[in-house]
Amino acid sequence: MTEQTGLSGLVDRAALVTPPVVARRVRGLSERAIAWLFITPTMLLLLAINIFPLIWTIRLSFTNYRANRPNATVLDVGLANYQSILTDPDVWAAMTVTARFVFWSILIQTVLGFTLAWLIDKKFRGHGLWTTLILLPMMLSPAVVGNFWTFLYQPQIGLFNYVISALTGAPASSFQMLAQVPLAPWAIVIVDTWMWTPYVMLICLAGLRSIPDYIYEAAEVDRASPWRQFWSITLPMALPFIMLAVLFRGIENFKMFDMVNLLTGGGPGSTTEVASITLKREAFEKWRTGYSSAFAIILFVTVFGLANIYVKALNRVKSR
Amino acid sequence: MNGIAQDRPTEHAASRWPRPLRRGPMEAVATVLIAAGVLMLLQPFALVLYTYSFVTTLAGVVMFTIVSKFPD
Numbered sequence: 001m002t003e004q005t006g007l008s009g010l011v012d013r014a015a016l017v018t019p020p021v022v023a024r025r026v027r028g029l030s031e032r033a034i035a036w037l038f039i040t041p042t043m044l045l046l047l048a049i050n051i052f053p054l055i056w057t058i059r060l061s062f063t064n065y066r067a068n069r070p071n072a073t074v075l076d077v078g079l080a081n082y083q084s085i086l087t088d089p090d091v092w093a094a095m096t097v098t099a100r101f102v103f104w105s106i107l108i109q110t111v112l113g114f115t116l117a118w119l120i121d122k123k124f125r126g127h128g129l130w131t132t133l134i135l136l137p138m139m140l141s142p143a144v145v146g147n148f149w150t151f152l153y154q155p156q157i158g159l160f161n162y163v164i165s166a167l168t169g170a171p172a173s174s175f176q177m178l179a180q181v182p183l184a185p186w187a188i189v190i191v192d193t194w195m196w197t198p199y200v201m202l203i204c205l206a207g208l209r210s211i212p213d214y215i216y217e218a219a220e221v222d223r224a225s226p227w228r229q230f231w232s233i234t235l236p237m238a239l240p241f242i243m244l245a246v247l248f249r250g251i252e253n254f255k256m257f258d259m260v261n262l263l264t265g266g267g268p269g270s271t272t273e274v275a276s277i278t279l280k281r282e283a284f285e286k287w288r289t290g291y292s293s294a295f296a297i298i299l300f301v302t303v304f305g306l307a308n309i310y311v312k313a314l315n316r317v318k319s320r
Numbered sequence: 321m322n323g324i325a326q327d328r329p330t331e332h333a334a335s336r337w338p339r340p341l342r343r344g345p346m347e348a349v350a351t352v353l354i355a356a357g358v359l360m361l362l363q364p365f366a367l368v369l370y371t372y373s374f375v376t377t378l379a380g381v382v383m384f385t386i387v388s389k390f391p392d
Contacts, residue, residue, distance in 0.1 A: 086371045095370065099362035298374050302361060305354035305381045312347065 054300075061294035068287040081294035091295070093270065094278040101185060101274055102253045105192045106246055112193065113200025114242060118234075120201070121208045138198040146262025149191045153177040153263075184264050184272050191259060196252075200245045207241025208234065240317045247310045251303055275299060337391050346387035353380030 029037070061081055065074045085091050116134060120127055137145070152160045155173045165172040177187040211233065219229045257276035260266065266273035266281070273281075279299065283292035339345075357377025360369040 082374065086374055087367070089367065092367060092370045095362055096364040099364070102362070301374065301378050301381055302358055305377050305384070306358060308381065308384045309351050309354060312351065 057293045057296055060290050061297050063290045065290045065293075066287045067283075067289040077290065081291045082298070084291065085295050085298060090270075091275075091278060094273050094275050097185070097270075097272065098254060098274040101188065101192075101256070101272075102250055104185075104189050105196075105253050106249050108189065108193050109197045109200045109249060110242060110246055112197045113245065114204045114238070116197065116201040117204035117208055120205055134201065135198045137195045140195070142195070142258040143262065145191060145195055146259050149187075149194075150178070150263060153187060178264055179268055181268055181271050184268055188260055188263055188272055191263065192253065192256070195259075196249060200249060203241050203245040203248075204238060207238035210241075211237045240313065244310070244313055244317055247306065247313055251306045251310060254306070255299065255303055341390065343387060343390040343392050346390060347384060350380050350384035350387055353377070353383060356380075 062076055062078060063074050064077050066072065120131055120134075140148075149160075152158050153176075155161055155176045158172075158177075160177065161172040161175070164170065164175075175183060177183050215233055215237075216229060219233060224232065255276055256274060257280065260272055260274055260277055261280070264272045266277040275295075276299070279292055279295050282288050282295060354377055357373050357375075357380055360373035360376055363369055
């Protein structure tokens with residue numbers, strides 16, 4: 001009641017201070033016109049910051065434009081940029097590096113995330129505290145995580161090397177996670193897993209909590225073993241949620257840039273040069289803007305395609 | 321009453337629409353195309369597959385966008 005009085009008082013005050021000319025104009029508008037009046041600024045903003053750059057990038061991808069030479073003549077090169085990218089073994093190598101990174105990150109995160117969710121779902125003593133602690137890495141900024149793990153991986157003072165040294169007996173300064181060719185990709189996989197396993201766990205936990213108890217009760221009546229219950233009830237019913245987590249992490253890892261750039265910058269050599277690092281090098285080190293625009297469009301179409309599948313999977317999970 | 325009257329043309333259109341060209345199966349085909357395109361892009365075995373990956377993904381994305389408007 002008080003709220004209503006307060007609101008009507010506010011409306012009265014607003015009506016009093018509105019100039020009569022404006023008030024007459026607003027009163028004359030239809031509901032549809034008022035709706036358009038409200039959504040137009042948002043739509044203009046969306047067009048300016050999302051749609052226009054996309055269209056401009058598509059346009060640039062058919063030219064030889066270089067952003068560091070704004071006065072040079074811009075020539076239309078047709079599909080040459082696309083042809084060059086899609087026949088270049090170096091770009092293909094970057095794609096395979098991305099694929100390896102995506103595959104191992106997702107595999108480890110899914111196994112660990114599902115196991116953690118399964119354990120948390122058991123509701124042991126203090127499970128709330130453990131859930132909060134497990135979720136902490138996910139809430140940090142990738143920039144913070146990148147810098148934090150760069151220190152942890154330091155061969156002289158890094159905690160990671162000392163832990164490995166204590167476990168294996170190898171001297172702490174005998175290996176460099178970020179500077180050795182066989183170890184650098186794993187260094188990034190470890191950090192990504194540390195940061196994003198909690199997210200996979202959350203989605204899997206939602207899947208596990210959505211399974212009704214009566215199904216397990218019926219299985220108990222039929223004397224199904226816990227192992228059988230897991231393979232015949234838990235896993236199949238949580239599978240759509242696991243697929244959702246896999247798809248989402250797949251999309252995110254495919255366009256991953258910040259963590260790789262902070263940890264290794266694509267090195268040593270090009271061992272950890274994922275697609276987004278190649279794109280950055282082409283755009284802001286070699287200044288091949290037209291070429292990098294075409295590369296960005298290729299990545300965009302791939303992510304857009306995966307996002308379509310993701311939305312379809314999401315709808316299927318929702319309708320369950 | 322109004323809702324029933326509005327539903328009828330849609331149902332009628334859906335019943336006239338050829339079964340293989342309905343949204344479900346066509347979306348499945350588009351999804352397979354997208355997935356094949358992504359796999360071709362990321363595989364380390366043949367450069368020729370990588371070369372044709374973008375066209376495959378693009379075809380899948382365009383098809384998905386179009387067929388998602390088809391009746392169920």
